[in-house]
Each structure stands twice: as C-alpha cells, then as structure tokens.
Amino acid sequence: MKKIVVLTGAGISAESGISTFRDANGLWDNHDIMEVASPHGWANNPELVLNFYNQRRRQLKEVAPNAAHLYLKKLEEIYEVVIITQNVDDLHERAGSSNIIHLHGELRKVRSERNEDLIYEWDKDVNLGDLAEDRAQLRPYIVWFGEMVPLLDKAAEEVMGADILLVIGTSLQVYPAASLIHYIAEGKPVYIIDPNSVPVPKKPHIQVIRKNATEGVKELNFFSSI
Template sequence: MKNIVVLTGAGISAESGLKTFRDADGLWEGHDVMEVATPQAFDSNPELVLEFYNQRRRQLLTVEPNEAHKALVKLEVHYQVHIVTQNVDDLHERAGSSKVLHLHGELLKARSVRNELDIVTRKEDILVGDLCKNGYQLRPHIVWFGESVPMLDFAIEITQKADILIIIGTSLQVYPAASLIHFISEDTPIYFIDPKPSIQENGKEHLKVIPKTAVEGVPTLVDSLID
C-alpha cells in the first residue's frame, strides 16, 4: 500500500470558520505576535496570553470539520495516510483521520511550564493558578516563536517515506515546516492545493498545482487518486 503524506496549513481550517491567527496586517487578533506567542510574552503577561488562547479554544469548540477534512479520511481505505499539520486544531481527528502529527502543538491540550512532556487534555479555559499534578502552572501546548519544534524529526521521517505528497492551505513560507518538502524523493508526485498558490508548475513534471480552496480541490483530488 502506497504512502501519502499530507501537509496542511491554516487554509484548510479557515473553511470551517476558524479564524487564521495572523491577519493581513501581521497582527494576531489585534495583537502583535510578540505579545501572545512567545515564552517572553507568557512570562511578562500570562493573563493576556492565556486569554488569547482561551478565546481560540472556545471558538474551536464551535466549528466542525469541512468537506476537505472528510475527504482525506476516504484515502485511508486505499493508502497509508499520514497528515502533518501546522494547525493546532483537532479538525482532522474529528473528521476521522487516524494518523495526525501536529508540528505546532494542540489547542485542546495543556502542559506544565516546567516539563514539556507533562501534557494533559484541556477543553476548558486555562487560568493563572491552574496547576499540573506536580504543582506547576499550566500553559497552552503550543509551540511559540523562539521555541524548538519537538515533532520535526518525526515529521521528517514520515515525509521521507512519501510516495505521494499533498500540500493543502499552506504557503510553505513558515519554517521549519516549509523545509519538509525537501525530504521527498525528486520523482515523488506533489499536489499543491491553494487558491493563491505560492509555487508554480513551470515545467516541473512531478508538481501539479490546483488553484482552488481546500473544500473545492481536495474532494476532487481524492476521488481521482482513489479511481
């Protein structure tokens, strides 16, 4: 059974109604990224940072997987499918995908500020004073700017085994996630789905650019791969 690796970004979740964190002006929900997505921000103003992610978590619980998420599940009948996502939501899992790796953490989990491996499921707000079992403050299980990406090596291992690579809703501009495309074989077919694609085919015989939204492009591509 062939291996399909799917790299997904904010574009696939946006069609479920989830706001993408970063707006066109570079602000995240009106906040400078340095105010809400760095360890230094959390140290200086934990209430602000926690409330920022509490709002994101609350919104996540109000939305559902879309047709693109659901279509990817159908591939698992015919292929070994691994999804490597930059998204921190659980929409792939809720749709039914069985192998999902989150590069940047998970919004519905929290972890100890002292031990990054002390992780718990958390659907409720996280407040200052909410402690892990060892008595340390809980924080969102999110990879902030300036922090290492602990799942990157696993993502590289998965990507290296790809017989087919599908890229959905990501500009491939954010590193280290964008580097994953360099770990596939030169002859691996690549399907790039994005309404405003950041790369072009330009004679690249193994690259197929599909300039559509995830909901428009993914079900059609999945049907073609199954047929």
C-alpha cells in the same frame, strides 16, 4: 499499499470558520505576534496569553470539519495516510483521520511551563493558578515562536517515506514546517492546493491547484489508479 503524506495549514481550517493568523483581518491584526505566541510574551503577561488561547479553544465548539477534512479521512480506505498539520485545532481528529502529527501543538492540551513532558488533555479555560503535578503553572500546549518543534524529525521521516505528498492550505512560508516539502524523494508526485501563489520550484512532478481546500480536493484522482 501506497502512502500519502498530507501537510495541512491554516487554509483548510479557515473553511470551517477558524480565523487564520496571517490573512487580512486575521488574528495577527488584533494581536502582536510576540505578545501571544512567544516565551517572552508568556513571561510578560501570562494572563493575556491564556485568555487568547482560551478563546481559540472555545471556538472549537462552534466549528466542524469540512469536506476537505472528510476527504482526507476517506483516503484511508485505499491508502496509508499520515497527516502532518501546522494547525492546533482538532478538526482532523473529528473528521476521523487516524494518524495525525501536530507540529505546532494542540489547543485541547496543556502542559507544565517547567516540564514540557507533563502534558494533559484539557477542554476548559486555563487560568492563572491552574497547576501541573510539578506545581508549575499550566500553559498552552503550543509551540511558540523561538521554541523547538519537537515532532519535526518524525514529520520529515514520514515525508521521506511517502509515495505522494499532498499540501493543503499552507503558504509554505512558516519555517521549519515549510522545509518538509524538500524531504519528498525526487520525482515523487507533489500536489499543492492553495488559492494563493505558493513558492515552489517548477518541476514536472509538482502540480499546483489554485483553489481553496474544499474545491481543490475535487480535482484529485486519488480514488483511481495513480
């Protein structure tokens, strides 16, 4: 069975109604990045940070997986599929995909601010005074700017073993996640779906589809022999 590794970014979730950070009118327009997505911001104003992610978590109840999420689930009928996502929502899970690596954390989890290994499933708001079992404040289970990406090595290993790499809805400008495209074996096919210009080398095995996620997947022929 051939193996497809899929790298997804904000573009695939945007079509379900989840605001992106970097686009015009995105989340960053209303928040300073370092105030809500950095250890420094957390230390300065944890209540602001908690409220920001509480809003993001509540929004999950208002959105649903779209056709691109469902397409990736369907790929599992004939391929081994590993999804590496930069998104912190749970839309891939809700679409039914079974092998997902969340590079930047998950909205529906929290962790101790002191011990990164104390992680809990969490669907409600997090408030100041909500404590982990080590008596430390609970914080979002999110990889903030300036923090290590603990699953990066695992993700790179998956890409190295891929027969096909599919990139959907990511600008390939956020590092270290953007570096993953360079781990695919030379000559293996790479398909990139994004309506915007994406900085990738012009090579015969790299195909760019300048469409959004739900339209772009319609041009793929993964259900025929490759």
